[in-house]
Amino acid sequence: MRREKDFLGEKELDDNVLYGIHSVRACENFPDTTPFHDEWYRAMALTKRACYLTAAAFFSEAGKQYDLEKLNIRVVGSDTLEALAAAAAECEEGKHFEDFIVPAISGGAGTSINMNVNEIIANRALLLTGSLPGDYHHIDPIEDANIFQSTNDVVPTALRVAAMRLLLELEEVINELRSAVEDLEKRYRNTLRTAYTQMQEAVPSTFGRLFSSYSDALARDWWRVSKCLERIKVVNLGGSAIGTSITVPKYFVAEVVPRLQQLSGLPVTRGENLSDATSNLDPFVEVHGIIKAHAVTMEKMVSDLRLLASDIHGTHSVTIPMKQTGSSIMPGKVNPVIPEFVVSCSHRVYSNDQLIATLSGQGCLELNAYLPVTGHALLESLKLLIASGKAAASHMLAELGVDQDASEAAVMSSPSVTTALLPLIGYGKAAEMASLMKKEKIDIFEANGRLGYVEPAKLKELLRPENLVQGGYRLKDFI
Numbered sequence: 435m436r437r438e439k440d441f442l443g444e445k446e447l448d449d450n451v452l453y454g455i456h457s458v459r460a461c462e463n464f465p466d467t468t469p470f471h472d473e474w475y476r477a478m479a480l481t482k483r484a485c486y487l488t489a490a491a492f493f494s495e496a497g498k499q500y501d502l503e504k505l506n507i508r509v510v511g512s513d514t515l516e517a518l519a520a521a522a523a524e525c526e527e528g529k530h531f532e533d534f535i536v537p538a539i540s541g542g543a544g545t546s547i548n549m550n551v552n553e554i555i556a557n558r559a560l561l562l563t564g565s566l567p568g569d570y571h572h573i574d575p576i577e578d579a580n581i582f583q584s585t586n587d588v589v590p591t592a593l594r595v596a597a598m599r600l601l602l603e604l605e606e607v608i609n610e611l612r613s614a615v616e617d618l619e620k621r622y623r624n625t626l627r628t629a630y631t632q633m634q635e636a637v638p639s640t641f642g643r644l645f646s647s648y649s650d651a652l653a654r655d656w657w658r659v660s661k662c663l664e665r666i667k668v669v670n671l672g673g674s675a676i677g678t679s680i681t682v683p684k685y686f687v688a689e690v691v692p693r694l695q696q697l698s699g700l701p702v703t704r705g706e707n708l709s710d711a712t713s714n715l716d717p718f719v720e721v722h723g724i725i726k727a728h729a730v731t732m733e734k735m736v737s738d739l740r741l742l743a744s745d746i747h748g749t750h751s752v753t754i755p756m757k758q759t760g761s762s763i764m765p766g767k768v769n770p771v772i773p774e775f776v777v778s779c780s781h782r783v784y785s786n787d788q789l790i791a792t793l794s795g796q797g798c799l800e801l802n803a804y805l806p807v808t809g810h811a812l813l814e815s816l817k818l819l820i821a822s823g824k825a826a827a828s829h830m831l832a833e834l835g836v837d838q839d840a841s842e843a844a845v846m847s848s849p850s851v852t853t854a855l856l857p858l859i860g861y862g863k864a865a866e867m868a869s870l871m872k873k874e875k876i877d878i879f880e881a882n883g884r885l886g887y888v889e890p891a892k893l894k895e896l897l898r899p900e901n902l903v904q905g906g907y908r909l910k911d912f913i
Contacts (some may be wrong), residue, residue, distance in 0.1 A: 435447065435448060435449060436448075436449050436566075436567065436568040437568075438454050438455040438568055438570075439455065440455050440456065440459075442459070445458050445459070447568070449566070449567065449568075450567065451533055451557075451567065452530055452533040452553065452554040452557040452558055452567060453533045453534070453535050453550055453553050453554060453557075454549075454553035454556075454557065454567075454568070454575060456546065456549035456550070456552075456553060456575070457534075457535050457536055457546070457549060457550040457553055458535075459546075460535075460536045460537075460540060460542075460546035460549070460550065461535050461536065461537070463540075463541070464536070464537050464539065464540045464541065464546070465537075466537035466538060466539040466540070467537065468537055468538035468539055468810070469537070469538060470534060470536060470537065470538045470547070470810075471538070471596065471809075471810060471813045471814070471817075472528060472531055473596040473599065473600060473813060473817075474547075474592060474593060474596045474809065474810075474813060475525065475528075475531055475534050475551070476525065476526050476527075476528060476596070477592040477593070477595040477596040477599070478525075478547070478548075478551045478588065478589070478592040479522045479523070479524075479525030479526040479551065479555070480522070480526050480592070480595060480694070480697060480698060481588055481591050481592045481595060481671065481694060482518075482522045482551065482552075482555060482579070482583070482588065483519050483522035483523055483526065483697065484671075484690055484693045484694040484697050484698075485581065485582060485583055485588070485671075485686075485690060486515045486518045486519040486522060486581070487515075487519055487693055487697075488582075488686055488689050488690040488693045489510060489515055489581050489582055489686065490512055490515040490516070490519075491685075491689065492582075492683055492685045492686055492689070493509055493510065493512070493515075494512070495685065496683075496685075508577070510577075510578055510581055513563070514559070514563075514572075514573055514578055515578075515581075517559035517560075517562045517563045517573065518555055518556070518559045518573070518578060518579055520559070520562055521554075521555045521556075521558035521559040521562060522555050524558060525551070525554060525555060525558075530554050530558060533550075533554050534550050534551070534554065535550065536550045538806065538807070538810045539806065539807050539810065540806045541803065541806075542585075542803070542806075543585060543586065543589075543801055543802070543803040543804075543805055543806075544585050544586075544589035544590075544805045544806050544809075545585045546806075547585070547589055547806060548580070548583075548585040548588055548589055549575065549576075549585075551579075552575040552576065552579040552580050553575045553579075555575075555579045556570070556573050556574060556575040556578060556579040557575075559573050559578075559579070560572060560573050582672075582674075582681070582682050582683065582686045582690075583674075584673075584674045584675045586670075586673070586674070586675050586676065586712055586801055587669075587670045587671050587672060587673045587674060587675075587677075587708075587712065588671065589805060589809075590669070590670060590711075590712070590805060590809075591669040591670065591671040591694070591702075593805070593809040593812070593813075594666045594667070594669055594702065595694075595698055595700060595702065596813060597666055597718075597721070597812055597813060597816065598663050598666060598667065598700050598702075599700070600813065600816035600817065600820065601659060601662050601663060601721075601816065602663075603816075603820055604659055604725070604728075604816055604819055604820050604823070605656060605659050605660055607819075607820050607823035607824055607827070608652055608655055608656045608659060608728065608823060609656060610823065610824070610827045611652050611823050611826060611827050611831070612649055612652045612653060612656065613827075614826075614827045614831035614832055615645050615648045615649045615652060615735075615831060616645075616649050618641070618645045618831065618834060618836075619641075619642050619645035619646050619649055620642075621836075622640070622641035622642055622645065622836050622838070623640065623641075623642035624640055624642060624899040624900060625640055625641045625642065625836055625838045625841060625842070625899070626638060626639075626640055626841060626842045626845040626846075626899050626902070627639055627640060627641050627644065627751065627841050627844075627845060628844060628845050628848045628850055628851075629643075629644075635848050635849070635850040636850055636853075637850055637851075637853045637854070638845050638848075638850070638851050638853070638854060638897075638902045638903070639902070639903055640899055640902075640903050641836055641841070642903075643903055644738075648731075648735045651731045651734075651735075652731060654727075654731075655727060655728040655731050658724045658727065658728075659724060659725065659728065661724075662721045662724055662725070663700075663701060665717045665720050665721050665724075666717045666718065666721055667700070667701050667702050667703050668702075668703055668704075668705045668711055668717070669691060669694070669702050669703070669704060669705065669711065670704075670705055670708045670711035670712045671690050671691050671694060671704065672686060672687035672688075672690050672691065672704065672708070673687075673705075673708030673709070673711065673712050675800075676709060676712055676713070676800040676801065677707070677708035677709030677710070677711065677712040677713070677800070678708070678709065679708065687704075691703065691704040709800065712800065712801065713797055713799070713800050713801055713802065714794075714797065714802075715790075715794040715797060715802050715805070715808060716794060718790055718794060718808060718809075718812055719790055719791050719794050721812070722786065722787050722790045722791075722811075722812055722815060723787065725783065725815055725816065725819055726783055726784060726787045726815075728819060729779070729780040729783040729784065729815075729819060730780065732776050732779075732780055732819070732822055732823070732826065733776065733777050733780040733781075735826075736772070736773035736776040736777060736826060736830070737773065737777060739752060739754060739773065739830070739834065740754070740770045740773035740774075743770065744770070748844075749840055749841060749844040750837070750840065751836060751837045751838075751840045751841035751844060752834070752835070752836055752837075753834070753835040753836075753837070754770055754772070754773070754830055754833075754834060754835075755772075755829065755830060755833035755834070757771055757772060757829060758771060772825050772826060772829050772830040773830070775822060775825055776822040776825065776826050779818040779819065779821065779822040780822070782814070782815070782818055783815045783818060783819065786811035786812070786814060786815045787815075789807070789808070789811050790808050790811050790812060793807065793808050794808060843877075846877040846878050846879065846897070847871070847875075847876070847877045847878075848871075849867075849868035849869070849871045849872045850868075851878050851897065852864040852865075852867045852868040852871070852878060854896060854897060854902055855867070855887070855888065855893075855896070858888060858896070859887045859888065863885075863887050866885065867881050867882065867885055867887065870884065870885065878893070878897070879893065879894075
């Protein structure tokens with residue numbers, strides 16, 4: 435066992451763990467079991483590596499102009515910074531995540547997050563340089579691992595990096611969804627179906643039209659999501675505690691964000707007003723509102739398809755793939771688990787949106803203390819939408835089936851199809867035909883044969899799929 439201390443007292447820790455006293459206190463104070471996002475952890479390590487490399491460059495350049503030993507500033511040696519950068523690089527790969535013990539929900543504006551990462555990096559750097567964890571007189575989690583940093587600039591910067599990476603992945607998933615829906619649109623372009631308004635039969639349409647509505651909505655989602663990086667690319671790294679860059683060299687302020695941009699490959703940029711970038715979380719509110727719109731699109735699409743494939747919907751013209759046994763007691767039952775998963779994810783996103791909006795408004799003066807839970811909710815929503823999009827594309831849309839014959843027969847037997855004849859025979863005769871179809875349970879061709887309102891050849895021509903959904907009629911259509 436090793437003993438660590440802070441100004442509050444001492445704690446005993448296992449000799450081999452990379453976390454330290456600050457992380458242990460956080461676990462004792464915040465008995466939450468929700469795991470912290472690995473993506474945020476990796477982004478924290480990346481952000482800190484940018485800080486170590488920039489600090490090393492600063493001391494190197496300063497040493498060319500000044501005798502650093504004579505200056506009244508603390509200098510961190512190049513060997514220490516090199517070891518810290520190497521340890522951070524390991525954490526970027528996801529290593530040592532088992533030593534990140536701070537839960538997702540915590541108080542303190544992210545200080546516990548920052549200190550847990552500092553302790554992991556410092557103790558791993560100690561091992562890399564031949565020392566033991568806890569030998570902080572060689573490499574210290576605060577003095578060295580946190581050099582030129584504050585929780586208040588490192589943690590939100592890392593959150594933005596993690597979110598940007600997930601947004602890029604979400605873009606790709608939305609494109610996969612669009613491609614799957616567009617394939618269905620092309621395949622069933624002229625397959626007739628009865629359209630519904632207020633869950634009642636309305637007018638004839640096609641599956642091509644239905645799928646095109648989903649495709650266009652997903653296209654809007656993709657466009658909006660593709661612009662999200664512009665909303666959150668502004669970071670406050672180098673701003674220190676409240677955006678005034680107190681305790682931070684001007685060299686570091688100017689160079690650390692370009693270094694992070696280089697390392698991450700992301701278009702991160704330093705805010706012109708670091709105080710604003712530190713105290714206001716409205717960019718997260720905006721971005722989450724955009725991805726919430728995508729969650730709405732997803733729920734609408736899968737709910738429609740689940741309804742069309744349900745036993746309640748009589749035609750059974752749509753079938754969604756059978757993925758797993760649906761009941762432990764009802765033999766042969768198969769549930770629409772993929773649509774249910776997608777709807778569940780969407781509603782989780784809706785609740786996260788409320789949380790992000792209300793807690794972003796709880797920011798007080800120079801800082802928002804609720805960044806941990808706000809950031810957790812944002813990353814959770816992104817990951818849920820990525821997961822639900824992949825599930826919908828590969829496990830539902832790719833294997834979706836449409837019985838074209840059954841659907842077309844259902845259209846021709848639906849009284850709603852008589853709407854197509856209004857310009858030719860008027861509402862009264864069309865209503866008479868619809869009533870006869872409903873009463874006798876016959877299709878429109880037999881009903882017209884009995885009433886004799888339209889020439890049979892003309893009726894067949896008018897009811898061709900491409901004519902029913904051509905986007906308005908022309909007078910010559912009735913000649």
